[in-house]
Amino acid sequence: MDPKAVKSDLVLILDFGSQYTHLITRRIRSLSIFSLCISGTSPLSSITSLNPKVVILSGGPHSVHSADSPSFADGFVEWAQSNGVFVLGICYGLQLIVQRLGGEVKVGEKQEYGRMEIEVEKSCGIYGGKRVGDRQVVWMSHGDEAARLPNGFEVVARSQQGAVAAVEDNERRFYGLQYHPEVTHSPEGMETLRHFLFDVCGVSAGWKMEDVMEEEIKVINKTVAPDDHVICALSGGVDSTVAATLVHKAIGDRLHCCFVDNGLLRYKERERVMETFERDLHLPVTCVDATDQFLSKLKGVVDPEMKRKIIGKEFISIFDAFAQELEHKIGKKPAFLVQGTLYPDVIESCPPPGTGRTHSHTIKSHHNVGGLPKDMKLKLIEPLKLLFKDEVRQLGRILRVPEPFLKRHPFPGPGLAVRVLGDVTEGNALDILRQVDEIFIQSIKDAGIYDSIWQAFAVFLPVKSVGVQGDQRTHSHVVALRAVTSQDGMTADWYYFEHKFLDDVARKICNRVRGVNRVVQDITSKPPSTIEWE
Numbered sequence: 001m002d003p004k005a006v007k008s009d010l011v012l013i014l015d016f017g018s019q020y021t022h023l024i025t026r027r028i029r030s031l032s033i034f035s036l037c038i039s040g041t042s043p044l045s046s047i048t049s050l051n052p053k054v055v056i057l058s059g060g061p062h063s064v065h066s067a068d069s070p071s072f073a074d075g076f077v078e079w080a081q082s083n084g085v086f087v088l089g090i091c092y093g094l095q096l097i098v099q100r101l102g103g104e105v106k107v108g109e110k111q112e113y114g115r116m117e118i119e120v121e122k123s124c125g126i127y128g129g130k131r132v133g134d135r136q137v138v139w140m141s142h143g144d145e146a147a148r149l150p151n152g153f154e155v156v157a158r159s160q161q162g163a164v165a166a167v168e169d170n171e172r173r174f175y176g177l178q179y180h181p182e183v184t185h186s187p188e189g190m191e192t193l194r195h196f197l198f199d200v201c202g203v204s205a206g207w208k209m210e211d212v213m214e215e216e217i218k219v220i221n222k223t224v225a226p227d228d229h230v231i232c233a234l235s236g237g238v239d240s241t242v243a244a245t246l247v248h249k250a251i252g253d254r255l256h257c258c259f260v261d262n263g264l265l266r267y268k269e270r271e272r273v274m275e276t277f278e279r280d281l282h283l284p285v286t287c288v289d290a291t292d293q294f295l296s297k298l299k300g301v302v303d304p305e306m307k308r309k310i311i312g313k314e315f316i317s318i319f320d321a322f323a324q325e326l327e328h329k330i331g332k333k334p335a336f337l338v339q340g341t342l343y344p345d346v347i348e349s350c351p352p353p354g355t356g357r358t359h360s361h362t363i364k365s366h367h368n369v370g371g372l373p374k375d376m377k378l379k380l381i382e383p384l385k386l387l388f389k390d391e392v393r394q395l396g397r398i399l400r401v402p403e404p405f406l407k408r409h410p411f412p413g414p415g416l417a418v419r420v421l422g423d424v425t426e427g428n429a430l431d432i433l434r435q436v437d438e439i440f441i442q443s444i445k446d447a448g449i450y451d452s453i454w455q456a457f458a459v460f461l462p463v464k465s466v467g468v469q470g471d472q473r474t475h476s477h478v479v480a481l482r483a484v485t486s487q488d489g490m491t492a493d494w495y496y497f498e499h500k501f502l503d504d505v506a507r508k509i510c511n512r513v514r515g516v517n518r519v520v521q522d523i524t525s526k527p528p529s530t531i532e533w534e
């Protein structure tokens with residue numbers, strides 16, 4: 001997607017490593033304003049070439065006092081001022097503005113973490129119609145605070161502890177919030193962002209999914225020459241289905257979809273995917289059976305990151321071989337590989353250059369991003385790389401992808417390999433897990449709750465426990481059930497099942513699946529856990 005072609009002003013986020021940076025992007029896009037995130041330390045030219053109307057400096061784990069704390073490029077302040085660009089600092093971002101513009105930041109006497117009340121001290125655009133003395137609850141997470149403001153700045157709100165909570169310099173168009181308006185725990189935060197962007201900055205909104213689609217098609221047609229052929233890595237999941245439909249719309253039957261059975265799929269998944277694709281989407285798909293190739297490489301591997309890297313590499317070697325085969329058939333080797341990579345895949349993976357995540361940690365290497373080998377021959381086309389899952393579902397609806405495809409729970413490319421803890425090839429773990437998972441998912445569908453859950457699955461634990469079945473002692477496996485609600489997979493809460501439902505499922509599993517005598521439920525949110533166990 002070419003950011004310059006979007007019919008909306010751009011709000012650019014400079015990321016300094018906050019866990020909530022992506023949330024700022026989402027919140028702004030939900031106002032139909034286009035928003036992108038790049039590294040906070042990007043060179044000035046990367047910022048100016050995007051021509052943003054507003055730049056938001058995110059929060060971050062660093063303190064402006066430490067020597068290696070990240071900061072924006074020299075010349076940024078002067079460029080913003082001479083180009084009429086509005087700048088908002090959030091938390092660390094505010095502290096950076098204060099420090100770089102000649103004020104002072106010090107370690108706060110009292111730290112402020114969590115729920116706090118702030119009071120408006122000066123009526124201003126950010127707070128719309130709020131009056132002096134009005135209070136609101138906000139969510140704070142900081143230890144440092146602004147002690148002395150740069151010339152021209154004024155305090156517009158303070159916390160109940162007296163710390164600076166919001167500042168502005170209307171003249172120079174610099175603003176700052178010490179709290180996080182982007183999290184839902186700041187109930188009026190969204191309203192504040194709306195006032196700031198529309199009333200203070202006068203941003204024009206025009207980010208529409210229809211435009212995204214048209215723009216993507218243009219970009220694909222520009223990238224792929226009229227006689228080029230393209231491979232699409234198709235999993236049957238939401239993202240690659242939408243990506244394939246989009247690319248197919250752009251280049252027609254020069255698209256060749258490849259579905260890989262890596263031996264890590266769910267019960268009857270291969271049959272289901274192949275059948276529904278031909279029947280409902282009329283997209284040509286070739287199934288490659290690579291079970292032995294994947295499982296032999298995974299034998300004995302227990303480290304989750306190792307598993308992910310091995311899987312990423314094997315996927316690519318299969319797509320290379322598929323490209324070679326196509327060359328024999330159609331006389332030309334496909335040069336491109338379409339993947340259904342999403343924004344969160346990029347955010348959580350090893351942060352590659354240009355993704356704006358240079359100051360945050362790698363959570364796990366998604367097979368299609370951080371797990372890719374360095375010497376790839378196929379060039380990637382990732383039309384959904386800047387979108388969140390709910391946005392992809394929206395795009396899918398515009399492309400008339402049938403609803404059952406769009407409503408499928410996400411299933412990770414590394415599949416059951418990240419749901420069998422430890423060595424996936426050990427015993428009949430994969431087989432047991434397939435049966436347990438099928439019972440769990442089918443019960444969820446039967447109970448009519450599939451669509452209210454973001455993702456549900458079972459996990460095979462490499463532990464055995466003692467049970468008694470038919471008066472006999474058993475020493476069998478423990479499986480865990482995980483179901484979460486989420487908006488974008490970046491944060492999640494565990495799903496509250498009715499007790500009767502859990503009781504029925506646990507009984508069915510132990511009665512029907514040989515080798516399992518205990519079922520537990522995972523009741524952790526993300527954070528502190530992640531959705532998958534590995």
Ligand SMILES: Nc1ncnc2c1ncn2[C@@H]1O[C@H](COP(=O)(O)OP(=O)(O)OP(=O)(O)O)[C@@H](O)[C@H]1O
Binds near residue numbers: 232234235237341414
């Ligand atoms: N079995 C597979 N065969 C071919 N490509 C795959 C397979 N599994 C994953 N991929 C590729 O990896 C990408 C990322 O996988 P991911 O699971 O995030 O997306 P998805 O499967 O398309 O959608 P969902 O998140 O809904 O499962 C896919 O979009 C697809 O391009």
Ligand SMILES: O=c1[nH]c(=O)c2[nH+]cn([C@@H]3O[C@H](COP(=O)(O)O)[C@@H](O)[C@H]3O)c2[nH]1
Binds near residue numbers: 455
């Ligand atoms: O295609 C994928 N390749 C991967 O390597 C991968 N790892 C996690 N996931 C999916 O991403 C979402 C967030 O998962 P985590 O909380 O476990 O990081 C959840 O929806 C996960 O199922 C993956 N998808």
Ligand SMILES: NC(=O)CC[C@H](N)C(=O)O
Binds near residue numbers: 144
């Ligand atoms: N959340 C943040 O941006 C925190 C900023 C800084 N590390 C502080 O503690 O004050």
Ligand SMILES: [Mg+2]
Binds near residue numbers: 410411412413
């Ligand atoms: Mg998937």
